Each structure stands twice: as C-alpha cells, then as structure tokens.
Amino acid sequence: MPPANPRPADPTPARQSRGAAQLRQPPEKVPTIRDVAEAAGVATSTVSRALSNPDRVNPRTRERIEEVAAQLNYVPSSQARGLSSGRTNAVAVLVPDITNPFYFDIIRGTQNQLKAAGYTQLLVDTEESAEMELDALQKMRKSADGFILAASRLSDEQLDNVSGSQPLVTINRASANAPTVVIDTPSAMIQALEHLVSLGHHSVCYVSGPPKSWSNSMRWKIFEDDSRQRGLETHRIGPFVPKTTSGAAAADAAVRTGATACIVFNDLLAIGMLQRFRERGIRVPEDISIVGCDDIFGADFCHPPLTTIASPIEQAGRVAVSMLLSQLNPIYSGSSRKLAVMPTHLTVRGSTGPAPDRKSG
Structure with a gap:
C-alpha cells in the first residue's frame, strides 16, 4: 500500500547537475x-x-x-x-x-x-x-x-x-x-620670421612665456639669432603666464615697443592680445601682425583667424x-x-x- 502522503521528487539533484555543468564550462579565453x-x-x-x-x-x-x-580587452602577456x-x-x-x-x-x-x-x-x-x-x-x-x-x-x-x-x-x-x-617649433619660428619679412616687417617683438619653459628659451634663441642675421630690429617682452588673461598686459607692452609684428609664445596668449587690441581700436593686421604657436582648437575661430605654428x-x-x-x-x-x-x-x-x-x- 503506497504512503498516504508521498513526498514530491526533490529537484535539487537536477539543479546540482546544471550547476556542475556550468562550473565545468571552460573559462573565457584570454585574447592574444x-x-x-x-x-x-x-x-x-x-x-x-x-x-x-x-x-x-x-x-x-x-x-x-x-x-x-x-x-577584445587585449593585454600583452x-x-x-x-x-x-x-x-x-x-x-x-x-x-x-x-x-x-x-x-x-x-x-x-x-x-x-x-x-x-x-x-x-x-x-x-x-x-x-x-x-x-x-x-x-x-x-x-x-x-x-x-x-x-x-x-x-x-x-x-x-x-x-x-x-x-x-x-x-x-x-x-x-x-x-x-x-x-x-x-620642432624652432624651425617653424624661422618660417614665421621669413613670412613676416616677406610682408615688409622690420621691427618684430617676441612675447615670452613662462621663464622655466625650455621651449620658450629655445624659441627666443632662434628668434634672436635669425633676426640678427636678417638685420631686423627685435624686442622681447614678458615673461607672461600663457593664458588669455595675460593677453591684455602683453598687448599693451607690445604697443610700447613700436614693433609692427609679434611672435607669441602660445595661441592662448595671442588670442588674449587680439581681444585687447580690439578694445583699444588697434587693427590686426593693418596696424600690427600677430603669430601664435600651437594651432589649438579655436585658433581659426577668433577674429581675425590666427596665423600660428602647427604640429602633430x-x-x-x-x-x-x-x-x-x-x-x-x-x-x-x-x-x-x-x-x-x-x-x-x-x-x-x-x-x-x-x-x-x-x-x-
């Protein structure tokens, strides 16, 4: 005679079998x-x-x-x-x-x-x-x-x-x-001076960046040596913090030199100078020409678009x-x-x- 209350089949073994099968699956392959x-x-x-x-x-x-x-989340061995x-x-x-x-x-x-x-x-x-x-x-x-x-x-x-x-x-x-x-901005510095000379500029100002910047020292050296060989009148102003907020002081100092063109340590400083010249009614490039360095995003959006030194x-x-x-x-x-x-x-x-x-x- 069967039991009055038969117990239902325990599903645990089936679950254990499935779990064991999952555990036996090979681990994910590491990409090579x-x-x-x-x-x-x-x-x-x-x-x-x-x-x-x-x-x-x-x-x-x-x-x-x-x-x-x-x-693939590849990591060298x-x-x-x-x-x-x-x-x-x-x-x-x-x-x-x-x-x-x-x-x-x-x-x-x-x-x-x-x-x-x-x-x-x-x-x-x-x-x-x-x-x-x-x-x-x-x-x-x-x-x-x-x-x-x-x-x-x-x-x-x-x-x-x-x-x-x-x-x-x-x-x-x-x-x-x-x-x-x-x-290699020193080579481009020579290109910038050649460009300005071709436009008839004889008095050029270098707008200096941070005093501890190696590239700033190198650019000034090339600027000074190449300008001397070309017989240009040169000026150096600064140092300035390489930000747009320093542009006003740099622009005012550049005007006092009497230079007709400036080569500036970086684009941010040059863009700040453009803003200051506009405030003072000094026309760029009719009254003074500006060359920046770095060709950052936005250098071609400012007014006027900035001539600058570009690199990869x-x-x-x-x-x-x-x-x-x-x-x-x-x-x-x-x-x-x-x-x-x-x-x-x-x-x-x-x-x-x-x-x-x-x-x-």
Missing part, C-alpha cells in the same frame, strides 16, 4: 596578439608595431588595431604578468596646465596608446609649478610604472635626477638622460608612450630610441599682413 591580428586583418608584427611604435604604421591601420585591441609582480599597469602623465588646449591632444594621444597597450593613464596637473611636478613624481612612484612629462618645468639637474631613478619620457623638454619627444601634437603623445613602453616592457624593447622630433609648419591666416609702412607706400 594573434587574436587581435586576425580580427584586424593584419600580421602580428603589424599589431606589435602599432602598439609600440605607432609612427611606423599607417594611421588608419593603427586606429583599427587599437579599436580591436580595446574591444608581460603586462598581465605584471599584475602579480608589483607592477601597477598605470602610467602618470604630468602637464603644466590641464586647461590649456595644447595639452588636450597630447592627453588624447597618450590615453589611446596606453589603453591599447593595456595601461591605465593617471593625469596630473602641476599648475606650472616645478615644485608640484617634483612632489608628484616622488609621491607616485608606487602607483605608476612610469611617467610622461609634458613641457616639464623641472631644472636640468632635477630632471636628470628623476630620470635616473624611474622610467620616464619628456615631451617638449630636452634632457641629457631621459628619452625625449621634441616638437597628438602624435607626439603616442610616440612618447611607445618610447616609455620600451623601458617598461621587453616586448617593445626593439623600438627603443632617445629622441623623436615632430615636424612643424606655419599656418597662415588673417592675423598677419603687410607692415603699416609698406602698405601705406
């Missing part, structure tokens, strides 16, 4: 460089070059490889091993002023290149202060595997000391010891990362180099024109 190459339709050697030495790969191919690597060996897989990028559009493209270039290589970017604004920059380098030694210093304000001695104790690369700041990416700024960030990776990761050691020079050119717009004396004649 071969996976990235196959998905991007290129050779593995091309992937390696794109992630370690981007200037040697066609930009479209490089961007496709970076997108695929990010989608040596980077993955670093997670268990005290490595942070993070790189600190230090800039003097995060609000300056010049650094936007550098930050974008370093970010994209680091992401493709499996690193996290740590961004630090040093506020144009060598003391803050040095303090950040010391405090972040344990939280970053390496450093990229954009337009470092450190002295030569300070920079040599820190580069001897930790992996780093500088951008627009030559160093005896650290690998360096230099934006984002590419400078990418190249700096590839140079740093050669210090951090053996897979990239073949791309090791100490110096990379980014070309520049003069972009002529409406802020430069014939010198007043030439036009009136």
